Amino acid sequence: MKTFKILIMKPNSVKKNSIYAIIGICITIAACNRPIEHDLIIRNINIIDVVTGKTLQNQTIAIDNNQISKIYSENINFSASSEIIEGKGKFITPGLFDNHMHIAHLTCYGGDTLQTRLAEFVHNGVLYFRDVGGPVDVLKRLKSKISSGDLIGPDIYYTGPMLESSPLHWEKINEELPEFTVPLDTRDDVDSLLPILAKKGATMIKTFSNIKTELYPYIVDVARKNNLKIVHDPGSPLFNQIPINMALELGVTTIEHSMAAWCYILKDEYRIELDTLLQQDTNIRQKMVFMFEMADMGIESISEERLKALCMLMKEKNAVYSPTLNVFKGFLSEIEEEIANGNNDEMLFKRKKLLSDFVTIGNYIVREFSENGVKLLVGQDNIDPEGTVKEMVVLSEAGVSNIEVLRGATLYAAEWLELTEKYGSIKPFQIADLVILNTDPLENIANMKDVFMVIQQGKVVKK
Numbered sequence: 001m002k003t004f005k006i007l008i009m010k011p012n013s014v015k016k017n018s019i020y021a022i023i024g025i026c027i028t029i030a031a032c033n034r035p036i037e038h039d040l041i042i043r044n045i046n047i048i049d050v051v052t053g054k055t056l057q058n059q060t061i062a063i064d065n066n067q068i069s070k071i072y073s074e075n076i077n078f079s080a081s082s083e084i085i086e087g088k089g090k091f092i093t094p095g096l097f098d099n100h101m102h103i104a105h106l107t108c109y110g111g112d113t114l115q116t117r118l119a120e121f122v123h124n125g126v127l128y129f130r131d132v133g134g135p136v137d138v139l140k141r142l143k144s145k146i147s148s149g150d151l152i153g154p155d156i157y158y159t160g161p162m163l164e165s166s167p168l169h170w171e172k173i174n175e176e177l178p179e180f181t182v183p184l185d186t187r188d189d190v191d192s193l194l195p196i197l198a199k200k201g202a203t204m205i206k207t208f209s210n211i212k213t214e215l216y217p218y219i220v221d222v223a224r225k226n227n228l229k230i231v232h233d234p235g236s237p238l239f240n241q242i243p244i245n246m247a248l249e250l251g252v253t254t255i256e257h258s259m260a261a262w263c264y265i266l267k268d269e270y271r272i273e274l275d276t277l278l279q280q281d282t283n284i285r286q287k288m289v290f291m292f293e294m295a296d297m298g299i300e301s302i303s304e305e306r307l308k309a310l311c312m313l314m315k316e317k318n319a320v321y322s323p324t325l326n327v328f329k330g331f332l333s334e335i336e337e338e339i340a341n342g343n344n345d346e347m348l349f350k351r352k353k354l355l356s357d358f359v360t361i362g363n364y365i366v367r368e369f370s371e372n373g374v375k376l377l378v379g380q381d382n383i384d385p386e387g388t389v390k391e392m393v394v395l396s397e398a399g400v401s402n403i404e405v406l407r408g409a410t411l412y413a414a415e416w417l418e419l420t421e422k423y424g425s426i427k428p429f430q431i432a433d434l435v436i437l438n439t440d441p442l443e444n445i446a447n448m449k450d451v452f453m454v455i456q457q458g459k460v461v462k463k
């Protein structure tokens with residue numbers, strides 16, 4: 001509210017003072033009643049404040065240009081020229097980040113699939129991608145087309161290609177999407193590639209599974225010098241070349257996938273067995289037998305003490321965990337469907353058992369991490385416009401509180417990307433990227449699907 005205080009005092013003149021006071025009040029009232037103008041106003045809305053975890057009821061958000069300019073708690077007389085959205089009974093959250101995407105895959109589909117899917121993400125409230133693996137040139141082009149308005153879609157922050165040691169695990173994908181994965185075998189490779197990625201707009205790199213242990217500290221060092229954060233996927237659920245603790249100690253600040261922590265938190269007796277298998281030239285069969293045994297033990301394979309120590313380490317290093325929980329659940333549902341359709345293959349039943357054990361263990365790790373103060377990111381590891389909210393639902397079902405799930409798709413993502421000045425919460429000077437919901441997501445996180453309206457860069461998104 002704009003008010004003007006006029007203090008005009010003339011000594012020894014009580015009568016005159018009263019007149020001046022009345023004039024002052026009149027001017028104040030006139031200023032209060034003067035309609036206030038903003039480009040866009042969302043009134044009487046319940047703001048989900050992801051910073052405090054509280055819901056601020058009946059607030060009015062004013063937007064000018066592409067920014068939130070002010071939040072009013074009182075009734076305001078707005079000018080008729082302002083566009084007004086009535087938010088009574090509705091809820092508003094910051095726009096969502098999906099933190100584990102490989103969006104370049106969408107460019108392999110023909111027709112208008114790319115545009116349709118990207119727009120669907122926006123309609124579902126997903127306004128930013130953290131893309132963790134794809135050809136850097138494709139991602140750079142997509143980002144620029146989206147920011148110029150040629151394509152409607154979420155803004156993209158990207159790593160560029162998967163970085164592996166030869167032989168490349170993902171080589172097959174390169175046939176369809178060249179430079180999806182590239183080798184990083186020597187210091188020369190690191191020296192030449194990382195500055196190019198930074199120059200092409202990558203703000204982070206993705207290290208994958210089989211990368212050489214002796215090369216890893218050098219990669220981290222060169223990444224740091226090029227202002228590139230590191231997203232690390234240790235690969236196999238147990239047999240990790242760069243295990244979580246090593247990555248964290250070196251300065252990696254995101255670990256991908258729910259099972260990444262498992263090898264570190266195994267009970268001591270199993271860790272000894274695991275180390276022996278890793279050191280010896282063990283064949284894949286022996287490793288698989290061990291993995292099946294551990295999976296079958298479920299959470300009994302896990303040392304509480306080591307899990308707590310890992311949580312401390314994650315917090316100390318300010319690292320986040322991106323569980324992509326729905327991936328295993330998705331595989332499991334596919335197998336269950338095959339079985340339901342009459343496929344009696346014995347291997348199918350074995351895989352079903354293994355995956356359901358992984359789901360149990362992954363859910364447990366994620367819940368314990370969250371309860372012990374480790375920040376989780378929401379990421380789908382898929383290209384499904386509904387996948388972000390599906391992951392949120394699965395995290396909630398695993399026992400993560402709804403506000404922590406929401407933070408994982410908003411505040412924590414912005415924090416990790418160092419974008420909190422502009423994104424991740426609802427307050428003045430943030431970019432007006434907002435999702436209005438018909439129902440309360442803190443009651444039930446699945447209400448994130450119940451989108452009433454999306455505002456991107458201060459503009460209402462039209463379907």
Ligand SMILES: [Zn+2]
Pocket residue numbers: 100101102132133381
């Ligand atoms: Zn992935």
